[in-house]
Amino acid sequence: MGLIAREIERAGIPTVTLSVVRAASLRSPAPRNVFVPFRLGQVFGEPGADVQQRAVLADLLAALLHIRAPGAILDLPYRWKRSIFS
Amino acid sequence: MRKHRWLATLYGRFPILSRLSVGRWSAESDELPWSPARIPLAEANIALVTSAGVHLRRDEPFDMENREGDASFRVIPGDTPVGDLTITHVYYDHRAADRDVNCVFPLERLREFAAAGKIARVAPRHIGAMGHILGAEERRLVSATAPAIAKLLVEDGVDYVVAAPG
Numbered sequence: 001m002g003l004i005a006r007e008i009e010r011a012g013i014p015t016v017t018l019s020v021v022r023a024a025s026l027r028s029p030a031p032r033n034v035f036v037p038f039r040l041g042q043v044f045g046e047p048g049a050d051v052q053q054r055a056v057l058a059d060l061l062a063a064l065l066h067i068r069a070p071g072a073i074l075d076l077p078y079r080w081k082r083s084i085f086s
Numbered sequence: 087m088r089k090h091r092w093l094a095t096l097y098g099r100f101p102i103l104s105r106l107s108v109g110r111w112s113a114e115s116d117e118l119p120w121s122p123a124r125i126p127l128a129e130a131n132i133a134l135v136t137s138a139g140v141h142l143r144r145d146e147p148f149d150m151e152n153r154e155g156d157a158s159f160r161v162i163p164g165d166t167p168v169g170d171l172t173i174t175h176v177y178y179d180h181r182a183a184d185r186d187v188n189c190v191f192p193l194e195r196l197r198e199f200a201a202a203g204k205i206a207r208v209a210p211r212h213i214g215a216m217g218h219i220l221g222a223e224e225r226r227l228v229s230a231t232a233p234a235i236a237k238l239l240v241e242d243g244v245d246y247v248v249a250a251p252g
Contacts, residue, residue, distance in 0.1 A: 001137045003224075004215065005249045007232035008135070010119040011240050015135075018250040030249065031118050040178040041138075043250055047186035050195065057195045060248050061127050061205070070118040 005030035016064045018043055018056070022073070029071040034063050036076040045085075052078075052085040123246065130245040133209035134162075135235065137217040138183065138190040138252030139175030142166065147174035148216050155219040157227040159235055164208040168194055177218045178252045190252055209244045217251055 002025070005015040009031045017030035020043050025033045036056060038045065045052030056076065063074050077083075139148050141160035149156040162171065168187050173180045183189040193212065199205045213235050219227050239247060 001135075001217065001249050001251050003227060004135060004137070004213075004232045004235060005247070006119055007228075008236045008239060008247050008249075009121050011233075011236035012121050013236070013239055013244055013247055014121045014123045015247040015249055018248070020251065029118065031120055040252060041180050042182045042189045043138075043252070044189055044192045044195070047182045047189055050188075053188050053192050053195050054198070057192050057199070057248070058204075060250075061132070061199075061246070064246050064248075065123045065127070070120045 002028045002030035032067040033073040133244045135213040135249040136191045140191045140214040143172045154221040154223040157223040160214040162212040
């Protein structure tokens with residue numbers, strides 16, 4: 001994913017890349033990285049959990065404007081099945 | 087992550103494992119391309135790029151036979167009903183996303199943001215691709231696929247891209 005993001009960024013479009021495997025973001029960082037400790041297959045949240053999915057997407061969009069260091073990782077404060085979204 | 091089905095499955099079942107891996111800050115991070123974000127979200131045309139294997143049902147599925155993966159990509163129109171989408175990917179458990187594709191590709195959430203004025207608009211074209219690309223397919227991803235995706239998004243006047251894995 002980082003590889004495609006880097007190419008898009010090179011073409012002039014700012015990107016933000018979500019990750020659920022933090023080590024992978026460290027090994028091959030995208031320009032802007034956001035880590036959330038969710039599961040593969042549910043990286044924006046659980047099925048039907050609109051509020052949760054909206055929260056993660058909103059945080060990614062905010063990160064586009066807030067991350068200013070190339071390769072930085074922003075850790076979202078959510079916990080899998082333990083954070084309350086409402 | 088390497089293309090090992092068992093490893094992908096393991097990470098999926100036990101997300102904590104990903105934290106145990108020792109990351110190293112790659113030298114290439116010094117050379118990361120960078121385009122500053124210049125416009126507010128409320129004025130932005132936004133596209134999603136997923137490596138979760140999402141594509142239109144009527145499109146050709148990704149090739150799951152090639153051990154090096156499939157470096158091709160599929161275009162997903164921004165107004166696609168989510169019922170027209172499917173997932174071809176055997177390297178992660180996508181049963182949840184089969185029920186609600188927004189788990190990996192939040193197109194409906196993005197449309198809600200546009201309707202609420204949080205973003206200016208949903209891009210006309212979004213990108214479905216695959217993760218776990220190796221060898222010759224990785225070279226194709228670098229030399230052909232990624233530049234083609236970037237070109238398409240530039241043509242559509244996309245301001246920002248949200249990229250996410252499966």
